[in-house]
Amino acid sequence: MKDVSLGNCPICGRAALTEYSGGHLSGYEGPNALRLKDGVCLCGSCVRRLRVMYPLNCRFDEAKRELMTTDPLRELTAEEAVEANGQVVEYRESLRESCGFHNAVFLVDAMAESKEGLLQAPLVSFFGQVLYGSFFMLEEVTILSGGKETKAQVVAIDEYKYRIPLSGLKDWMRRTDPGVQVGENGYPYRLVVQGKGISVQPGDLIVKD
Amino acid sequence: MASVCFNCGRTLEKNEYFVRLKDGQCVCRDCADRTRILYPLRFTKVLTESHLPTWIGDKSYHEQIVAGQRLDPLADMTPEEFRAALEASEKAAAEQAERYAGAKAVIEADHVRKYFVNVGSAEKPRYNKRKVYGVFSRVIHGELIPGAQVAVSHRDRDYTAAVGELQEWDGMHPGGAPIGKAEAGMLVIMLFMQEMDFVYPGDTLIVRGG
Numbered sequence: 001m002k003d004v005s006l007g008n009c010p011i012c013g014r015a016a017l018t019e020y021s022g023g024h025l026s027g028y029e030g031p032n033a034l035r036l037k038d039g040v041c042l043c044g045s046c047v048r049r050l051r052v053m054y055p056l057n058c059r060f061d062e063a064k065r066e067l068m069t070t071d072p073l074r075e076l077t078a079e080e081a082v083e084a085n086g087q088v089v090e091y092r093e094s095l096r097e098s099c100g101f102h103n104a105v106f107l108v109d110a111m112a113e114s115k116e117g118l119l120q121a122p123l124v125s126f127f128g129q130v131l132y133g134s135f136f137m138l139e140e141v142t143i144l145s146g147g148k149e150t151k152a153q154v155v156a157i158d159e160y161k162y163r164i165p166l167s168g169l170k171d172w173m174r175r176t177d178p179g180v181q182v183g184e185n186g187y188p189y190r191l192v193v194q195g196k197g198i199s200v201q202p203g204d205l206i207v208k209d
Numbered sequence: 210m211a212s213v214c215f216n217c218g219r220t221l222e223k224n225e226y227f228v229r230l231k232d233g234q235c236v237c238r239d240c241a242d243r244t245r246i247l248y249p250l251r252f253t254k255v256l257t258e259s260h261l262p263t264w265i266g267d268k269s270y271h272e273q274i275v276a277g278q279r280l281d282p283l284a285d286m287t288p289e290e291f292r293a294a295l296e297a298s299e300k301a302a303a304e305q306a307e308r309y310a311g312a313k314a315v316i317e318a319d320h321v322r323k324y325f326v327n328v329g330s331a332e333k334p335r336y337n338k339r340k341v342y343g344v345f346s347r348v349i350h351g352e353l354i355p356g357a358q359v360a361v362s363h364r365d366r367d368y369t370a371a372v373g374e375l376q377e378w379d380g381m382h383p384g385g386a387p388i389g390k391a392e393a394g395m396l397v398i399m400l401f402m403q404e405m406d407f408v409y410p411g412d413t414l415i416v417r418g419g
Contacts, residue, residue, distance in 0.1 A: 001255040004275055012347075014380060015253035045319045045380070049410040088411050093364045101365040103406035133406065136323040138336060182322065185410075208406060 009043035010078040016041035040078040051186030102207035104133025112165035126191045137181035145204040152193035160188040216240040228283045244298040245394030251280040252380045305350040314351035314416040342405040343398045353391045359414040368407045374400040
């Protein structure tokens with residue numbers, strides 16, 4: 001038997017493993033192990049912990065109509081990652097304080113709405129990034145926009161690559177295996193809620209208390 | 210013939226988990242768990258051969274597959290090395306106890322997952338309103354048991370919750386076998402019957418002593 005792990009994580013000492021497929025959304029085995037600048041690999045658990053401090057840099061390319069991401073964690077060395085690990089809790093608490101101590105915060109980048117049936121409320125897709133905390137399916141969230149608070153239930157969480165409105169809930173979106181329908185800090189997502197008269201501007205927050 | 214733990218002398222029950230040392234002697238789970246603070250299990254992936262052969266005509270071969278593997282560092286030890294490891298682990302545990310004075314157990318959270326309870330069918334799922342949350346974590350000091358009250362301090366306030374169930378965790382999959390207690394160095398899933406939105410990756414959860 002040959003060990004196929006990518007070595008030991010410099011922070012926690014566990015084996016750094018790659019996920020079988022699907023990026024962070026397939027979720028079953030956590031985020032992928034990540035190779036740092038000096039060639040050392042962080043395990044998925046430590047990547048998840050540091051991600052609040054080093055979220056993916058996202059930029060929506062209007063020409064390609066696609067979200068482009070770069071990973072600032074890859075620019076760190078193992079020593080810097082170990083140092084950052086000691087500051088991550090303090091950093092997150094400062095972030096929570098600046099956001100009013102909500103349990104989880106999602107920063108909206110754009111929104112798209114799709115009409116459903118005649119008597120059905122439209123599905124509203126919010127595109128953006130989770131600043132901290134986790135969002136799960138079927139949880140109640142509060143949309144903060146223009147001094148107004150609107151309550152809504154998350155009906156689906158999906159990967160954010162394109163800004164296409166969601167027309168109808170797909171079968172796979174009803175899957176609720178742990179790790180599938182979750183939005184974690186630092187990654188871009190499409191958060192879908194169902195409701196009438198919801199409108200947000202880029203920079204508005206969706207929070208969970 | 211029933212096996213006996215060479216360290217504590219306890220007779221191992223049928224189907225009970227034990228570690229076989231390099232020279233063939235057995236160590237019971239309780240004794241092995243006491244060394245996990247310094248010698249944790251290593252969960253990794255290995256390149257191995259499939260159990261079932263693949264047949265092409267009348268010829269067969271075993272495919273190379275990548276499979277999860279649990280490696281126990283104790284299995285490479287001699288009884289003398291195990292005793293030394295146990296001594297070093299007890300010393301490390303005492304140092305941790307000094308560091309976290311007054312705490313029965315200290316746990317580092319890895320991440321939180323919500324479990325959905327399907328009360329419908331696979332085709333037409335209907336989800337119960339029961340709130341079941343799993344906190345995937347690593348015990349870094351003491352002994353954690355189901356029913357323990359864990360507390361986490363944030364800048365705004367302190368939060369507490371009672372552990373409903375404990376499960377083993379292999380660091381990868383979202384479930385494991387239920388266990389009665391977890392010692393320092395072990396990876397566990399703590400199940401809570403309430404919302405656990407206030408636990409974030411890297412948080413330290415403390416079970417305070419009575």
